[in-house]
Amino acid sequence: AQSVTQPDIHITVSEGASLELRCNYSYGATPYLFWYVQSPGQGLQLLLKYFSGDTLVQGIKGFEAEFKRSQSSFNLRKPSVHWSDAAEYFCAVGAGGYSTLTFGKGTMLLVSP
Amino acid sequence: NAGVTQTPKFQVLKTGQSMTLQCAQDMNHEYMSWYRQDPGMGLRLIHYSVGAGITDQGEVPNGYNVSRSTTEDFPLRLLSAAPSQTSVYFCASTKRPGLGGSETQYFGPGTRLLVL
Numbered sequence A: 001a002q003s004v005t006q007p008d009i010h011i012t013v014s015e016g017a018s019l020e021l022r023c024n025y026s027y028g029a030t031p032y033l034f035w036y037v038q039s040p041g042q043g044l045q046l047l048l049k050y051f052s053g054d055t056l057v058q059g060i061k062g063f064e065a066e067f068k069r070s071q072s073s074f075n076l077r078k079p080s081v082h083w084s085d086a087a088e089y090f091c092a093v094g095a096g097g098y099s100t101l102t103f104g105k106g107t108m109l110l111v112s113p
Numbered sequence B: 001n002a003g004v005t006q007t008p009k010f011q012v013l014k015t016g017q018s019m020t021l022q023c024a025q026d027m028n029h030e031y032m033s034w035y036r037q038d039p040g041m042g043l044r045l046i047h048y049s050v051g052a053g054i055t056d057q058g059e060v061p062n063g064y065n066v067s068r069s070t071t072e073d074f075p076l077r078l079l080s081a082a083p084s085q086t087s088v089y090f091c092a093s094t095k096r097p098g099l100g101g102s103e104t105q106y107f108g109p110g111t112r113l114l115v116l
Helices: none
Strands: A002-005 A008-013 A018-022 A025-026 A030-036 A046-049 A056-058 A064-068 A073-078 A087-094 A101-105 A107-112 B004-007 B010-013 B021-025 B031-038 B040-050 B056-057 B065-066 B076-078 B086-093 B112-116
Touching: A002 A087, A002 A101, A008 A018, A018 A107, A025 A073, A030 A064, A030 A073, A046 A056, A046 A073, A073 A087, A073 B065, A087 B040, A101 B040, B004 B086, B010 B021, B021 B031, B021 B086, B040 B065
Parallel strands: A008 A107, B010 B112
Antiparallel strands: A002 A025, A018 A073, A030 A046, A030 A087, A056 A064, A064 A073, A087 A101, A087 A107, B004 B021, B021 B076, B031 B040, B031 B086, B040 B056, B065 B076, B086 B112
């Protein structure tokens, strides 16, 4: 069975600073990887996804993620954080041929002025 | 397209009461799923369906029933609510993935449930 680990429960970043959120997955075959963002009291919005091909994936709102098979990682990055990026971020893995996702426990991003 | 819709948005129940959380999608997606979200736990899969008449259990199915009579609707039933079922419930849908492939899941806005 697949699993996802997000090692950081909370991260605080100054506005304008760069951001990296960590995600490690466990899955025996080629994973399908996703990052979702959730603002307080809201639903989940897809930031980006990796299915195959180029290991550096561009998403919405200036986010990108890099798939590293050797490290079983799919870290999310943004070069300059805005106050509106404060939210909870979830990494998820999907098994090939299936319709469901396994989520990490989430990382809460706080943005300081 | 309305996408994935969920009703109600909020609900308060007493222990032992029953209720049905509604989920509908208008994207003609074959696959639908229910997740619950609890603080510090991420989202966990309750039940899912790969088509009308076909359902299966996820990671945390106890206390919940589902059925899928149409492609559009996938209701989640709590037969006898318990305080441990206090949570935020999300419904999701996706197209049928190709062989060995995957597709993006689209989530509804969620239902916040409080069981007293």
